[in-house]
Amino acid sequence: MSAWVLPDHIADVLPSEARHIEELRRALLDTARSYGYELVMPPLLEHLESLLTGTGEALDLLTFKLVDQLSGRTMGLRADTTPQVARIDAHLLNRQGVTRLCYCGPVLHTRPDSPHATREPLQFGAEIYGHAGPEADLEALQLALDCLKAAGVSGISVDLADARILRTLLDGLQLAPARLQAIHQALAVKAGSDLQALVADLPSPTRELLLALPGLYGDIGVLDEASRVFAGQPTLLAALDQLRWLASQLGEVNLTFDLADMRGYAYYTGARFSIYVPGTSDALVRGGRYDEVGAVFGRNRPAAGFSLDVRELVSVVAPRALRAAIRAPWGVDPALRAAVEALRAQGETVVGVLPGHESEVDEFHCDRQLVSSAGQWVVKSL
Numbered sequence: 001m002s003a004w005v006l007p008d009h010i011a012d013v014l015p016s017e018a019r020h021i022e023e024l025r026r027a028l029l030d031t032a033r034s035y036g037y038e039l040v041m042p043p044l045l046e047h048l049e050s051l052l053t054g055t056g057e058a059l060d061l062l063t064f065k066l067v068d069q070l071s072g073r074t075m076g077l078r079a080d081t082t083p084q085v086a087r088i089d090a091h092l093l094n095r096q097g098v099t100r101l102c103y104c105g106p107v108l109h110t111r112p113d114s115p116h117a118t119r120e121p122l123q124f125g126a127e128i129y130g131h132a133g134p135e136a137d138l139e140a141l142q143l144a145l146d147c148l149k150a151a152g153v154s155g156i157s158v159d160l161a162d163a164r165i166l167r168t169l170l171d172g173l174q175l176a177p178a179r180l181q182a183i184h185q186a187l188a189v190k191a192g193s194d195l196q197a198l199v200a201d202l203p204s205p206t207r208e209l210l211l212a213l214p215g216l217y218g219d220i221g222v223l224d225e226a227s228r229v230f231a232g233q234p235t236l237l238a239a240l241d242q243l244r245w246l247a248s249q250l251g252e253v254n255l256t257f258d259l260a261d262m263r264g265y266a267y268y269t270g271a272r273f274s275i276y277v278p279g280t281s282d283a284l285v286r287g288g289r290y291d292e293v294g295a296v297f298g299r300n301r302p303a304a305g306f307s308l309d310v311r312e313l314v315s316v317v318a319p320r321a322l323r324a325a326i327r328a329p330w331g332v333d334p335a336l337r338a339a340v341e342a343l344r345a346q347g348e349t350v351v352g353v354l355p356g357h358e359s360e361v362d363e364f365h366c367d368r369q370l371v372s373s374a375g376q377w378v379v380k381s382l
Contacts, residue, residue, distance in 0.1 A: 009112040009119040013311075015363045019323075020314050021122065025104050027150045028124045028310070032102040035143050037126050040101050042084035044108075048076040051083055058266060062109045077108045081123050082267070082293060082307065089129045090297035098130040104310065114281060118311055125307030129294070132302035134242050137271045137289055138249050140304045144275060144285050145253070147308075152317045155278045157254040160246060161261040162239040163268040163288070169209050169236075173202065183210070187260040190214040209233075213260035220247055222257045242271055267293045273306070279316045284308055325349035325364035326379055339370060339377035 006012070013021065029039060052060050062079040078084060081103050089099050104124040112119050126143055128136045141158070148156055166187070170180070179198065186195040192214055199207050212229050216222050223240050230236040247255055261274065263286075272288030287306025294301050328340050328350050340350050349364055368379050 007119075009117065011118060016319070017314060019363065020320055021310055023320060024151050024310055024313055024317075025122070025124065028147050029102060029104060031147045031150045032126050032143065035100065035126075035139070035146075037100040037102040037128075037143075040085060040088055040103050041105060042078070042081060042088065042103065044106065045075055045077055046084065048074045050087060051076040051078055062111065064108050064110055079107050079109050080307075081105065081107060081125055082127065082290070082305065085125075085127050085305075086129075086294040086301075086303065087297050089127075089301065089303075090294045090299035094299075095130070098128065100126070100128050102126040118309075120311075121309035122311050123307050124310050125305060127303060127305035129301045129303045131304075132291070134245055134271070136302065136304040137242070138246055140287055140306050141246065141250070141273050144273070144287055144306045144308075145250075148275065148277070148285070148313075151313055153277050153284075153313070157256065157276045158250065159256045159258050159261065159274045159276065159283070160243050161258050161272045161274075161288075162243060162270060163262065163272055164239045164270055165236055165259055166213070166262055167269075168233070169206055169213075173206070184262045187213055188263050190217070190260070216259040217257065219256060220244075222259065223247075226259055239271070246271060246273075270304075277316050280312070284312060284316065322363065322365035323349055324368075325351050325366045326368045326370055327366040327382070328352050328370040330354050336370075336372075336377055343370070343379070 033039075048063070048065060051063060059079055064077040064079075066075050066077075067073070068075045085101050085103060089095075089101065093099060102125065104122065107121055107123045109119045109121070124147075126140065126147075128140060145156065145158075166184075170183075175183075183195065183198050185191075186198060187210075192211070195214065196211060199210050202210070209229065216226050216229070223244055226240055227237060230240065243257065261272070263274075263283075267290045268288050269291045270289030273286070274283035275285035277284050285306055285308045287304070289302075289304045291302050292300060293303055326343060326348055329336070330352055331337075340352070343350050350370070351362060351364055351366060367382055369382055370377055371380055372378075373380075
């Protein structure tokens with residue numbers, strides 16, 4: 001095998017795409033900062049139990065594992081950054097009030113999420129800790145929408161759900177993990193016949209309520225239908241009320257509801273949202289409430305947030321124009337060097353043309369040139 005061949009679903013990022021990714025990363029982080037979110041940079045490698053405790057089997061299967069040559073302990077390469085940020089909030093910052101944190105860095109997956117997906121997403125996310133009310137859920141969703149707007153995404157559709165619905169229905173039932181996973185999968189793909197076989201021996205009314213979930217999908221009228229189905233179930237009705245409130249605060253956004261949706265990581269505990277855009281087969285953004293994510297670190301703080309893959313985001317937005325630049329001749333003239341240095345200090349990109357390479361195309365759009373005129377180096381349009 002050639003030395004330059006990379007593993008499956010791992011790829012180099014070349015200049016045009018890398019520039020676009022970096023510009024989007026900066027736009028996302030600037031948007032989060034405008035809301036008061038502070039940047040953190042967790043390590044790529046941690047002890048496995050710190051990465052996986054309480055996160056569910058799905059994240060375990062996605063995590064690369066290796067042995068630390070210093071300690072002999074099993075380590076993991078992070079597949080999701082949220083548990084790390086929960087650890088930072090719980091132990092390193094240990095603040096009593098609200099804490100807003102954001103991050104942007106690579107994660108590694110043992111398998112791709114889809115046939116054309118990378119196993120090295122660049123995950124951007126934002127988390128708000130310390131507030132149990134729905135205001136934090138709304139802030140996380142509004143920030144996610146504003147981040148997509150800052151990236152130039154259009155055609156946004158938001159799908160709302162609530163993890164408490166299925167959790168409440170299954171609470172107290174002694175189900176094997178494989179069966180529970182099969183129920184989740186049947187609900188996700190709306191496989192009514194499979195679901196019926198999986199819950200046939202469950203007690204009524206749990207069985208009837210579970211069988212009703214796949215049909216509770218659509219516009220806001222779904223919540224009225226669900227209120228009738230869940231009559232007499234206060235926890236479920238409270239979840240529906242919160243979804244109504246969130247929907248009422250979003251303004252002119254295309255909204256749908258899927259009360260059977262449990263896709264994504266297992267740590268969600270309340271209202272959830274998925275954001276879809278044209279050109280993607282799955283959600284571009286997933287987020288919601290995950291109050292229990294920090295429990296293993298000794299602080300069971302309320303938490304809400306979201307994450308997205310910046311590399312996937314690049315694929316659904318229009319390519320950005322090349323950055324305007326100034327072409328400068330190569331030379332050792334002190335005045336020329338001073339002129340170039342001054343332009344770069346002003347934030348300009350100045351591309352030095354090496355001898356014999358005057359006609360080459362580069363990654364920048366050189367719309368001006370630095371020329372000598374009357375003994376001075378001046379910028380002129382090309």
